[in-house]
Amino acid sequence: MVDMNRRQFLKRGGQFVIAGIALPILSGCPLADLLRTVRARRSVGGLLDTDLRVCFARNRIGDMWLRSRTYEGCIPGPTLRVKPGDTLRLHIHNALPDDEDGGHMKGMVDHNIPGGFNITNFHSHGLHVSPKGISDNPYRQFMPGETNMVEIAIPEDHPTGTYWYHPHHHGSVTVQMLGGMGGALIIEGGADEVPEVAEAKEHVLILQEIRIDENGETPLLDEHAFHEGEHASFPGSVLQHTINGQVNPTIIMHPGEVQRWRIVQAGVDQFTPLGLDDHVFHQIAMDGISFKKPEEMEMILLAPGNRADVLVKAGAEGTYYLRMHAHDQGHGEMEEEILATIKVQGSAMDMPLPAGLPTPSSLEFIEDDEVENIRAISFSVESVPPGEMFPVFAINGQLFDPERIDETIPLGAVEEWIVTSATSHEHPFHLHTFPFQVTQISGNPVKPKRWQDTVIVPGFGIVRIRIRFNDIVGKSVFHCHILTHEDLGMMANFKVVEKL
Numbered sequence: 301m302v303d304m305n306r307r308q309f310l311k312r313g314g315q316f317v318i319a320g321i322a323l324p325i326l327s328g329c330p331l332a333d334l335l336r337t338v339r340a341r342r343s344v345g346g347l348l349d350t351d352l353r354v355c356f357a358r359n360r361i362g363d364m365w366l367r368s369r370t371y372e373g374c375i376p377g378p379t380l381r382v383k384p385g386d387t388l389r390l391h392i393h394n395a396l397p398d399d400e401d402g403g404h405m406k407g408m409v410d411h412n413i414p415g416g417f418n419i420t421n422f423h424s425h426g427l428h429v430s431p432k433g434i435s436d437n438p439y440r441q442f443m444p445g446e447t448n449m450v451e452i453a454i455p456e457d458h459p460t461g462t463y464w465y466h467p468h469h470h471g472s473v474t475v476q477m478l479g480g481m482g483g484a485l486i487i488e489g490g491a492d493e494v495p496e497v498a499e500a501k502e503h504v505l506i507l508q509e510i511r512i513d514e515n516g517e518t519p520l521l522d523e524h525a526f527h528e529g530e531h532a533s534f535p536g537s538v539l540q541h542t543i544n545g546q547v548n549p550t551i552i553m554h555p556g557e558v559q560r561w562r563i564v565q566a567g568v569d570q571f572t573p574l575g576l577d578d579h580v581f582h583q584i585a586m587d588g589i590s591f592k593k594p595e596e597m598e599m600i601l602l603a604p605g606n607r608a609d610v611l612v613k614a615g616a617e618g619t620y621y622l623r624m625h626a627h628d629q630g631h632g633e634m635e636e637e638i639l640a641t642i643k644v645q646g647s648a649m650d651m652p653l654p655a656g657l658p659t660p661s662s663l664e665f666i667e668d669d670e671v672e673n674i675r676a677i678s679f680s681v682e683s684v685p686p687g688e689m690f691p692v693f694a695i696n697g698q699l700f701d702p703e704r705i706d707e708t709i710p711l712g713a714v715e716e717w718i719v720t721s722a723t724s725h726e727h728p729f730h731l732h733t734f735p736f737q738v739t740q741i742s743g744n745p746v747k748p749k750r751w752q753d754t755v756i757v758p759g760f761g762i763v764r765i766r767i768r769f770n771d772i773v774g775k776s777v778f779h780c781h782i783l784t785h786e787d788l789g790m791m792a793n794f795k796v797v798e799k800l
């Protein structure tokens with residue numbers, strides 16, 4: 301009864317606040333649907349030292365209101381901008397309330413049953429940095445009411461580019477990210493200094509997958525999330541694809557103008573095959589890491605976790621749409637959607653595209669004769685076993701156990717991993733700490749060669765990747781970046797150890 305009253309009170313309070321905020325927005329602000337620039341925090345003198353508050357907040361998503369877990373009350377979180385050699389120091393204040401679901405008992409219950417929805421932590425996705433201590437450590441637990449420090453030393457020779465951050469506490473990742481937790485983490489330099497890139501106006505586009513239930517809140521990953529089959533469809537909730545927290549924002553370009561878009565796929569479950577009407581993308585980087593030269597792409601397929609840096613050269617005056625094309629990732633086709641509107645207008649320009657780009661000196665492609673060891677990694681899915689609540693999402697037949705070391709790797713080893721999907725489901729494979737070279741997808745060589753940190757494994761498909769386990773020791777994880785799969789156990793541990 302007390303709980304019900306509290307909820308009613310919160311709802312009434314919410315409506316009051318909504319009315320207060322809604323007035324200026326509805327009074328006809330003409331810029332309301334222009335793409336917002338997410339505010340950035342930059343390093344000064346080699347250090348970015350900032351607070352990051354995790355709290356419930358209400359945000360307008362399209363024509364709906366959502367109360368969800370956020371960074372700093374906003375969707376997405378602030379953009380963090382650093383340089384190679386910098387230190388990123390965050391003071392993360394978890395201002396979420398205590399969990400009502402026994403979150404404090406985590407570890408005493410089955411850790412592959414989602415829970416502890418108000419416990420969080422911090423992952424710097426794609427960074428080649430230490431996974432130990434208070435660095436990029438995915439095993440930490442930041443409890444409600446606590447302030448925890450994260451300090452990440454970014455090496456001097458770290459590849460520059462578009463990375464991102466998000467919570468990684470096993471069991472609460474889905475709910476926190478469906479509510480909008482995630483943000484861009486940019487390491488400046490490198491290709492940014494190429495004149496044609498430097499002159500292009502930059503937009504950071506953070507694609508998110510926001511779900512809103514009947515109560516205007518984020519649905520939980522519980523047994524109700526699975527209506528039928530092995531796909532968490534969260535019945536009764538509405539899915540909104542947003543860019544920088546906006547539904548279908550407008551980007552303005554001049555005819556002939558070149559813009560640089562840093563696209564961060566910060567979604568949860570759905571892949572985004574991106575296309576722009578009557579235009580091609582000139583892709584200059586994947587998962588942060590620069591290509592040798594721009595690659596012309598009509599469509600770029602991103603999974604949750606991936607990033608693409610593209611140059612877009614606007615054509616003739618007119619209105620064009622950035623679309624997420626229809627796609628089937630193994631559980632039925634998802635319909636095409638418009639993600640953004642591009643209005644090309646005003647005086648014509650003729651901005652050039654770069655001929656070449658600097659690639660990171662620390663990443664030489666791995667030749668056949670360098671590979672010392674081969675490992676096999678298999679994703680498998682089974683429907684809900686009798687008496688259980690969830691389908692089984694496993695790696696090499698096992699569910700996640702934070703105490704178990706699944707793969708022990710000597711420091712300096714160069715390895716090839718053969719990653720397969722044993723069912724019709726597609727899974728994005730993500731390895732922490734070490735980027736990998738994708739060499740083959742289902743028998744087809746990947747050309748030109750490229751580095752990634754997240755790669756889609758097709759249904760019944762095989763992906764071959766090569767990894768150089770250099771200069772960092774410690775334990776971290778690899779997992780499926782469909783976060784519902786990850787929270788339910790599709791994750792494993794690796795440990796890089798000094799040679800004996």
Ligand SMILES: [Cu+2]
Pocket residue numbers: 679726727728780781782785786790
């Ligand atoms: Cu998966």
